[in-house]
Amino acid sequence: xxxxxxxxxxxxxxxxxxxxxxxxxxxxxxxxxxxxxxxxxxxxxxxxxxxxxxxxxxxxxxxxxxxxxxxxxxxxxxxxxxxxxxxxxxxxxxxxxxxxxxxxxxxxxxxxxxxxxxxxxxxxxxxxxxxxxxxxxxxxxxxxxxxxxxxxxxxxxxx
Numbered sequence: 752x753x754x755x756x757x758x759x760x761x762x763x764x765x766x767x768x769x770x771x772x773x774x775x776x777x778x779x780x781x782x783x784x785x786x787x788x789x790x791x792x793x794x795x796x797x798x799x800x801x802x803x804x805x806x807x808x809x810x811x812x813x814x815x816x817x818x819x820x821x822x823x824x825x826x827x828x829x830x831x832x833x834x835x836x837x838x839x840x841x842x843x844x845x846x847x848x849x850x851x852x853x854x855x856x857x858x859x860x861x862x863x864x865x866x867x868x869x870x871x872x873x874x875x876x877x878x879x880x881x882x883x884x885x886x887x888x889x890x891x892x893x894x895x896x897x898x899x900x901x902x903x904x905x906x907x908x909x910x
Contacts, residue, residue, distance in 0.1 A: 791884075797829040798908045799880040800896075802855075803866055805837045806847045808874040810893035815851055820897035821905070822855070828909040829882060835860050837874065881908050 791799070802818065804811035822832050835858045836844050844857060860866055869878065872891070879888040887908065894901065 791880075794831055794833075795884065796882050797831050798882055798905055800830075800832045800905070801869075801878045801880065802832065802834045803837060803860075803869070803871050803874055803876045804834055805839055805874055806843055807839075811875040812847075814875060814893040814896060815853060817894070817896040817898075818855070819851065819853055821901065824897060824902055825905060825909070828906060830905060830909050831856065833858065835865050837866055838863060879905070879908070 800818075800821075804815070806812065818832055822830075832855045834855045837860050839859075841859060844859075848854075848857075858865060869876070875891075875893055877890040877894065878886050879890075881887045888904070
């Protein structure tokens with residue numbers, strides 16, 4: 752199971768979001784695409800991996816290539832990765848994405864409201880939301896997202 756603890760970059764005094772809760776993200780939150788607003792409902796029927804990160808967070812940077820490979824491995828499954836960048840400019844994020852050729856949907860969290868909504872306490876923190884919209888797993892710290900275990904777990908949720 753992916754629920755667990757590991758070291759990360761940032762910490763705060765907050766409690767962890769419980770798995771099994773109905774997932775919610777800030778509807779109408781700004782995205783990296785200037786013309787769109789985020790709506791988690793648009794992903795209904797898909798497994799959603801929500802990853803909180805920042806470009807200055809070394810473990811976040813380390814795990815991004817494995818997330819890209821995960822996305823590629825599961826491109827024909829009802830699955831999507833949504834990243835939430837904590838308090839950085841869209842220019843900085845776009846440059847980072849261009850360097851790694853990333854295409855994830857990305858929410859901008861300039862004031863940390865989404866981070867607080869999820870009761871995240873450090874970066875990276877990742878939540879997995881099942882097709883019914885329930886939070887089923889939480890991973891604190893970096894992971895190899897394209898590992899056999901991670902891919903198998905997400906395929907299980909997607910079927």
